[in-house]
Amino acid sequence: MCGNCEAKGKKCQRKKSNSTEPEIECIDKPAKGAPIDYKMVLTEVILGFCHLSLGIFIIFIVYRSNKLKREHKINIQRFLEDYKALKPSRYCYADIKKITNNFKDKLGQGGYGTVYKGRLSNEVFVAVKILNDFKGNGEEFINEVRTMGTIHHVNVVRLVGFCADGYKRALICEFLPNDSLEKFIFSTFGNNRSLGWCKLHDIAIGIAKGIEYLHQGCDQRILHFDIKPHNILLDHNFNPKISDFGLAKLCSKEQSTVSVTATRGTMGYIAPEMxxxxxxxxxxxxxxYSFGMLLLEMVGGRKNIDVTVENISQAYFSEWLYNHLDQEQEVHIRIEEENDTKIAKKLSIIGLWCIQCWSSEExxxxxxxxxxxxGDCDAIGAIWMCDWCGEE
Known part of the structure; x- marks a missing residue:
């Protein structure tokens, strides 16, 4: 049908009509070299670019939304994993090997067993204490799990989990990077002056808060029976946490005394009534009493019983310190600033108050x-006149 138009050198196009039969019309072809409508071309390019940009933007929004959803899901999963690690859980021995990377990083060893650094999930690091071969009735293991599993205090080490797999016994506790107080107060470890008296005072307060919580803040009173520098762990800010409840004993708050079948504790820190x-x-x-001995060791920077000293009168530091304070003599403890003297004297007096009573009831x-x-002496409820400082 377009043959006639092409024969005339014209262009054929379909004619718009309501007829059911196709109709055509012939129109003139555009002359060669006719000017291009750049405005129309530019409009078409801009419209095309806008459509392309809108498509890319929509794709980006969809991708970003899906990515955020994935990240939120991952964060929730990580949180749930970490939250699970906050509650004491039971692990098998294979889990312990995985947590410690086959016991790769050893932190310490003692009569109780060996401690390794481990990792539960993400940034949750733990200290895994592998107890020695299971012997006896397992009282120490039961004590630690039973007491530490219910304790939640800033100055008490938190139990994360435990292992009781056959004869294998392990405790998983929170990891504290600065190890024990023992390594910072005794000169044998070379860190005698690294903490400073203000920090020592803060540590003493933290330990006292922990003891007060164990005795008054729990549903049942918890007697630790092994307060000593080795069992005071320090976190990244050197805040103290009481650890190692293997010798602990529970009793009701109404119970003023307890019965023990054998002496508990470490020599040098055991109360005389034991x-x-x-x-x-x-x-x-x-x-x-044990806390008092610990305080005196913090002050003196040495063991309370030191048989290596040349002067036998200095072998028992608590007695030597008492005599010097009683006679108002200079104790020559490491002092660098004027305020250090006040702190050292305060801790010394409190330590002596804790250990010098002839009866435990006093x-x-x-x-x-x-x-x-x-320093809130008014809250004690009893008036004590200190011969050395003249304060109640």
Whole structure:
């Protein structure tokens, strides 16, 4: 049908009509070299670019939305994994090997067993204590799991999990990067002056708060029976946390004394009533005695019983310190600033108050101890006149 148009050198196009039969018309072809309508071309290019940009933007929004959803899902999964690690869980021995990377990073070793650094998930690091071969009735293992599993306090080490797989026993606790207080107060470790007296005072307050919580803040009173520098761990800010509850004993708050079948604790920190009932009954105040010995070691930077000293009168540091303070003599403890003297004297006096009573009944309790360390003597409820400082 377009043959006639082409024969005439014209262009054929379909004619718009309502007829059911196709109709055509002939139109003139554009002359060669006719000017291009750049405005129309530019409009078409801009429209095309806008459509392309809109498509890319829509694709990006969809991709970004899906990516955020994936990231949120991953964050929730990580949170749930970390939150699960906050609750004491039971692990098999194969899990322990995986957590410690086959016991690659050893932190320490003692009579109780060996401690390794481990990793649960993401940035949750833990200390895994592999107990020695299971012997006896497992009382120490039961004590640690039973007591630490219910404790939630900033100054008490948190139990993350445990392993009881056949004869294999392990405890998984929060990891504290600065190890124990022992390595920072004794000159044998070379860090005798690294903490400073203000930090030592803060550490003493933290330990006292932890003891007060164990004695008063839990549903049942927890007697630790092994308060010593080795069992005081320090976090990244050197905040103290009480650890190692293998010798702990639980009793009701109404129970003033407890019965023990054998001496508990470490020599040098054991309260006298543990060795002889002539000094009174065994109670939660036994922890106060141990804390007093710990305070004196913090002050002196040495063990309370040191048989290596040349002068035998200095072998028992607590007695030597008491005599010097009683006679108002200079104790020559490491002092760098004027305020250090006040802190050292305060900690010394409190430490002596904790250990010098002839009867355990006369000894301060955990709450009174905390008030002493904080300096809130009015809250103790009893008036004590200190011969050395003249303060109540």
């Amino acid at each position: 060795l002889s009932r002539n000094f009174g009954s065994v109670s939660y105040k036994s922890d106060v 000894r301060v309790n955990g709450h009174q101890l905390l008030c002493l360390v904080l």
